[in-house]
Amino acid sequence: MTFEWDDSLSVGVEEIDRQHRELIRRLDLLAEAVMSGRGKDRIKILIDFMESYAEEHFATEERYMEMYSYPGTxxxxxxxxxxxxxxxxxxxxxxxxxxxxxxxxSVERFLMDWLILHIKNTDMEFGRFLRDKV
Ligand SMILES: [Fe+2]
Ligand SMILES: [Fe+2]
Structure with a gap:
């Protein structure tokens, strides 16, 4: 299974899209490693990445939510x-x-779920709200 960012995932803010693109790229690398039996070699890098992603990316999105008084915050x-x-x-x-x-x-499954449940739903909903504002 390959994971690739495409325009249907755009929330309309370049900074947020760039961060999503990077998460998907990392997920794709992990999936590739898991498939070839090298998953454990990438696991530490991935968890480190997820930590810094959460810190930087959620702060970015939440900043936009505050800026535009998003009701779903x-x-x-x-x-x-x-x-x-x-x-x-x-x-x-x-x-x-x-x-x-x-x-x-486990990390691969978690990120796949996150992509579907959060990025494709919750973030896209926020993107639709932002569309008329930015
Ligand atoms: Fe996001
Ligand atoms: Fe989000």
Missing amino acids: DHHRREHARFWTAVMKLRDMLESEGETDYLAV
Whole structure:
């Protein structure tokens, strides 16, 4: 399975699109590694990336939400908080069990769900709201 960003994923703000594009690129690299049995080699890099992504990207989106008084802010923020919790759990697993293929597959599944449930739904909804503002 390959993951690629395309225009249908655009929320209309270049900064946000660029960050989404990078997450999808990382997910694609992980999926490729998992498929060829090298998932565990990329797992630490990925979890490190997810941490900095969460910090930078959620701050960016939430800044736009505040700027335009987005009515769905609370719900959206809660989903971001859930991503944080998941990353912390994955970090704990990494520390207790080390770099395993099982962990790589767990991260892959988590990011696939995130892409579908959050980026393609919650972020796109926010994008539709932003479209008339920016
Ligand atoms: Fe996002
Ligand atoms: Fe978001």
